[in-house]
Amino acid sequence: MAARPDIQICDPLLRPPLPLYTSHMSELTQFIRDIPPITRALVLSTLTLAGLDSLGIVNAISFVFYWQNIYEKWEFYRLITGFLVMSPERMQGLFETYLMYTYSRDIESGKFQFNLPDYIYYHLIVVSLIWFFSIFSDGVFLSLPLLSALTYTWSINNYNSQVSFYFMSIKASLLPAVFLGFRLLLEGRYFALQCAVGMFAAYIYNCIETKTFGPLIGLFSKHDKDVSNATANIRRVGTLKNTQASTWIYGDYGYLQAPNWLTNLCIRLTGINYKSSLYQNQRRKNQATAIRNATMRPGTTAGSSSSFIKSTITEAFRGRGQRLGNGS
Structure with missing residues (x-):
């Protein structure tokens, strides 16, 4: 059967290599876009x-x-x-x-x-x-x-x-x-x-x-404050009371959201909905991560943002690791 004249069979191995400067320019363009x-x-x-x-x-x-x-x-x-x-x-x-x-x-x-x-x-x-x-x-x-x-x-x-x-x-x-x-x-x-x-x-x-007076106030006053009810009171199995997590007066667990007029302007200019659930969930995730890092005990490595002044944790009694109902 004769091959159709409008179809060309191309072998990738037979293609001429792109000029070196074209490859470099494409890499530079991609780097800038990233x-x-x-x-x-x-x-x-x-x-x-x-x-x-x-x-x-x-x-x-x-x-x-x-x-x-x-x-x-x-x-x-x-x-x-x-x-x-x-x-x-x-x-x-x-x-x-x-x-x-x-x-x-x-x-x-x-x-x-x-x-x-x-x-x-x-x-x-x-x-x-x-x-x-x-x-x-x-x-x-x-x-x-x-x-x-x-x-x-x-x-x-x-x-x-x-x-x-x-x-x-x-x-x-x-x-x-x-x-x-x-x-x-x-x-x-x-x-x-x-x-x-x-x-x-x-x-x-x-x-x-x-919504604090910054790390200098916390450094000189050594004033502790609870991060939030959701994160300061953590119930563990085998504890006698809630774990109280406290931090210095300053911790990077805040998140300042842009006003609506600026968000709406960016949505119009970029066509990206920054009010979508994707960005809202990411914002809440960032704040939750920052709260967790702000209440880490000194010396541990934070995976994300945390406090400029290391925070402290008051740990509750964790028990002796025995099974429930074991009297020994």
């Missing part, structure tokens, strides 16, 4: 502005945060571009961009579970606070306070993790203090102050999120 949307927009904008400045097309200094130019010349774009201008030192700027990509990606995909409205709401609060404090601290490069805020938030949600900071391996809970100290020693008081501005903004966000 980055969460807010982190992708932040990092690509920062790299684009840095590249245009390196080529001499634009001057990055004309995009930094100058409050006087904003209210006198109405250069409102500086409110946004001030967060995109990295350190004038090229290597330092690239390193800060990498850190921003790392921390923001982990926060967006971990703490917020790709929930776009909630992560945007996080940035709206933190960025507004950085704007306010930078007016009084003469902040110009707002990328440094934003990086410090992301560092602080990441360290809270990964406080039991081990991280490498330059040549040291430290616990993530110590990362904000070490980050601030290195800025003070290597770059001086001005840059350390900008780091403190960002960390204080993230600190206020977590106070709002957890």
Whole structure:
């Protein structure tokens, strides 16, 4: 039987190989697509502005945060571009961009579970606070306070993790203090102050999120509070009373949900229903995991976000492991 002329039989082994640059471009495109949307927009904008400045097309200094130019010349774009201008030192700027990509990606995909409205709401609060404090601290490069805020938030949600900071391996809970100290020693008081501005903004966000006064109050007052009735009172077989789980006054078991107007706007722009049961169940799961980690005994490793200050547990009597009804 004669073969039809409109059908071509192709052997995959006989196909010509794709050009090397095509393969690399497809891998690069896929890598960019895999980055969460807010982190992708932040990092690509920062790299684009840095590249245009390196080529001499634009001057990055004309995009930094100058409050006087904003209210006198109405250069409102500086409110946004001030967060995109990295350190004038090229290597330092690239390193800060990498850190921003790392921390923001982990926060967006971990703490917020790709929930776009909630992560945007996080940035709206933190960025507004950085704007306010930078007016009084003469902040110009707002990328440094934003990086410090992301560092602080990441360290809270990964406080039991081990991280490498330059040549040291430290616990993530110590990362904000070490980050601030290195800025003070290597770059001086001005840059350390900008780091403190960002960390204080993230600190206020977590106070709002957890409805507490933050870890410093818990550190000095050592005040315990019950996490919730659902998790503080746990009935075990063989216990004489309910297990009372208590934690320091600060624990990362809060979850600040975006307002309805912002959620509805994101739904219209992306076509994704962030009010669906999928996202609502994930939000409840994240909060339940954070509560469980906040009540873990010191020294255990948390699998998700937990408290910046280690929590304590008051354990109830567990019995002697004997069968019920055994009198011996």
